[in-house]
Amino acid sequence: MKLKFGVVVFPGSNCDHDAYYVTKKLLDQESEFLWHKEKDLKNSDVIILPGGFSYGDYLRTGAIARFSPIMESVIKFANSGGIVLGICNGFQILLEAGLLPGVLLKNESTKFICKDVFLKIQSKNTSFTAFVEKDVLQISIAHGDGNYFADEKTLAELKNNDQIVFQYCNRKGDVDSESNPNGSLMNIAGITNKERNILGMMPHPERCSDKILGNTDGIELFNSLIKYLTN
């Protein structure tokens, strides 16, 4: 059985083709682009909100994309238990849509950061991480606004409900301030919702999935998802 991935395309998305390539060509699943002005999710099993600069990041990252017609359907889909993955700008859109708590501020350094980082898988209780054997993944980030912030109450809830999925760490898996690239509270790189069907993450697993690029840690997340949903 093949899964069907729907990759939403907003004006300014620029990682949509990478997400399509990974799901269709590398994972050999069905995949289809979903234009933001449409409302039809075309029977997708999984929705990906890709990285990029939707609406030029004007006003706030993800703030305008969040009101695109397709998002009405994505929100309904997510609220009824559908699997949604938001990568980078996709994560920012999920936060603006209120599907995940908190906000992503400008990086503490004010610089756009593009480099490989190490991620500690803090929770394997998600479809994307359940079958990943490694505890630390090397995945690239590329963002100017990835500095995760939430009030203390929200942070405590995230922690108590095991909603923190990825934290920036060093090669050995130690979560320390030196490994925090952007100032995120608690080194947060990715979180899930209470129901665990929505994942938002700043790092780009789709950019390190193809062997030809020298690092395939990213594809482990997609492999885990497929195993989880097809078993």
Next chain:
Amino acid sequence: MYKATVIVKKRVKILDPQGKAVEQGAKLLGFNDISKTRIGKYIEFFVNTTDFETAKNEVIAYSEKLLVNPNMEDFEYSLEKAE
């Protein structure tokens, strides 16, 4: 018709690295008395109504729904009659 101006400010608890960077520029230029620089947004637009209360309610609703993210920002607005 009313002209609205909305000023969006980062909440006090939110760090403002842009403000900090700009302030470093101020120090380089010798403006040593400058402190606590915060960068926000200024947004202006017109509201097509002759009723003040309607204009006010629309500005607040619009700000809360789109212009401002309450997780990190507060806002102030003003309204003036326009031709």
